[in-house]
Amino acid sequence: MTHAEMSELYELYALGVLEPELAAEIERHLNEQCEYCWEHLRSAMQVTAALAGTAEPVSPPRALRRRLLDSVRHGRPAAIPSFAVFAFSAAALACFVFFITWQVATHSTQKQIDALRHERDQLRAAIEVLSRPETRSVEFGKTENGPHGRVLLSGNGGIVFVGSQLPQLPAHQTFEMWLVPANGAPKPAGLFRLNSAGDSVNVSPLPLDGSTKAVAVSIEPERGSNEPTTKPILVVPLG
Amino acid sequence: MPAEKFIYETAGMQAGAKAEARAIELLRARDPQGLAAAYDLYASPAFALLVRITRDKIVAEDLLQEVFLRLWNHAQEFDSNRGTLGIWIMSIARHLAIDHVRSAQNRFSTKLRPIENADAPCFLRNPNTEQSRITDQQTVRDAFATLNAEEKRIIELAYFEGFSQTEIASRLEQPLGTVKSRIRSALQRLRAAVGEVGQQ
Numbered sequence: 001m002t003h004a005e006m007s008e009l010y011e012l013y014a015l016g017v018l019e020p021e022l023a024a025e026i027e028r029h030l031n032e033q034c035e036y037c038w039e040h041l042r043s044a045m046q047v048t049a050a051l052a053g054t055a056e057p058v059s060p061p062r063a064l065r066r067r068l069l070d071s072v073r074h075g076r077p078a079a080i081p082s083f084a085v086f087a088f089s090a091a092a093l094a095c096f097v098f099f100i101t102w103q104v105a106t107h108s109t110q111k112q113i114d115a116l117r118h119e120r121d122q123l124r125a126a127i128e129v130l131s132r133p134e135t136r137s138v139e140f141g142k143t144e145n146g147p148h149g150r151v152l153l154s155g156n157g158g159i160v161f162v163g164s165q166l167p168q169l170p171a172h173q174t175f176e177m178w179l180v181p182a183n184g185a186p187k188p189a190g191l192f193r194l195n196s197a198g199d200s201v202n203v204s205p206l207p208l209d210g211s212t213k214a215v216a217v218s219i220e221p222e223r224g225s226n227e228p229t230t231k232p233i234l235v236v237p238l239g
Numbered sequence: 240m241p242a243e244k245f246i247y248e249t250a251g252m253q254a255g256a257k258a259e260a261r262a263i264e265l266l267r268a269r270d271p272q273g274l275a276a277a278y279d280l281y282a283s284p285a286f287a288l289l290v291r292i293t294r295d296k297i298v299a300e301d302l303l304q305e306v307f308l309r310l311w312n313h314a315q316e317f318d319s320n321r322g323t324l325g326i327w328i329m330s331i332a333r334h335l336a337i338d339h340v341r342s343a344q345n346r347f348s349t350k351l352r353p354i355e356n357a358d359a360p361c362f363l364r365n366p367n368t369e370q371s372r373i374t375d376q377q378t379v380r381d382a383f384a385t386l387n388a389e390e391k392r393i394i395e396l397a398y399f400e401g402f403s404q405t406e407i408a409s410r411l412e413q414p415l416g417t418v419k420s421r422i423r424s425a426l427q428r429l430r431a432a433v434g435e436v437g438q439q
Contacts, residue, residue, distance in 0.1 A: 011426045017397045017404045047430045049326045051398045052284055052333070053379035055291035059283045060303055068278065068304055072271050072311050136312070140342070142298060237338070239309060
């Protein structure tokens with residue numbers, strides 16, 4: 001593609017409406033540091049960014065600024081409602097400790113105890129990741145009646161998936177979490193099922209490197225898979 | 240009135256390039272004052288954009304936090320030789336909002352999004368030129384008002400809803416060529432309006 005042909009496309013590219021193949025070609029060219037094309041892109045971005053000005057003016061609540069700044073001053077991202085999540089997790093752990101005691105007292109089967117201990121260990125690990133100052137949170141789903149929750153990411157390793165409203169699975173199936181790189185195959189990051197409260201928590205100790213672009217969850221056979229065998233039911237871009 | 244002052248004052252952005260440069264400097268030093276400065280410059284237009292796309296103020300508040308946390312967390316990677324802070328913020332806000340709307344619409348869809356391209360393009364080469372600043376809202380609204388109904392709808396579908404040309408053509412049941420030519424024509428008029436302000 002010539003410069004003249006490309007210059008016709010920059011506004012479409014900046015607007016995000018260009019066909020993927022053409023957009024990829026432009027990106028390849030821009031990566032070659034072509035000064036001429038960067039100038040055109042700058043101009044195009046100016047036009048498209050200006051479109052934001054057609055939105056009705058509305059100011060964010062004043063408290064939002066304070067919350068945001070308080071959170072970074074205390075070294076914890078505001079996107080993590082840290083107290084709420086921590087309090088929820090701590091309360092959940094307390095409930096589980098009580099539930100374990102109660103279960104042991106009334107239905108002391110080894111299988112139940114093992115499952116509950118696993119849940120307790122998962123929650124403890126989740127709280128440990130939550131308590132790290134560098135942990136950040138990515139929310140997915142916003143409605144109560146659909147799958148929703150958070151993925152907590154610790155730069156020092158440790159990814160926690162906390163989900164609600166995931167579908168019930170038959171005994172021969174399980175959820176499997178995947179770390180999705182920009183290129184290459186997803187890496188398996190743990191099996192999990194709905195816990196006794198109907199929620200799900202999965203803690204993966206895998207280190208989170210820069211190549212991980214998303215966390216995905218698929219439904220797999222009971223023993224899990226080395227690569228996804230079904231389409232994921234959730235894909236959470238990590239931004 | 241000088242173009243720079245005109246642009247920033249009418250856009251509700253009381254400071255200019257110096258304030259932006261200072262904000263970037265502080266952000267790189269991990270000084271929360273840098274985030275405060277960036278927020279004061281761009282939170283309002285970004286919030287307006289987020290509300291426009293999501294049509295939900297609560298969601299827009301969450302996304303606005305996400306935008307500024309990304310800025311805080313990635314300030315070291317921000318290349319001011321390639322872009323202005325304002326356009327970077329608006330670009331991130333737009334992508335996050337469109338992603339949110341699409342993910343809400345496709346909660347059970349399992350298609351992997353093109354993650355690598357989620358934030359692109361978000362840079363400009365030189366942040367200190369007139370052209371690289373966000374243009375005033377009234378001028379853009381005036382220019383937008385000159386578009387015909389079809390052009391407006393197409394630009395809205397593209398900018399605020401993130402549809403490709405093919406998707407727009409399919410949604411509006413119009414030939415792809417017609418959609419393309421309407422987008423070009425609309426952008427041409429908007430470009431002229433933006434250019435005029437920059438030359439004042």
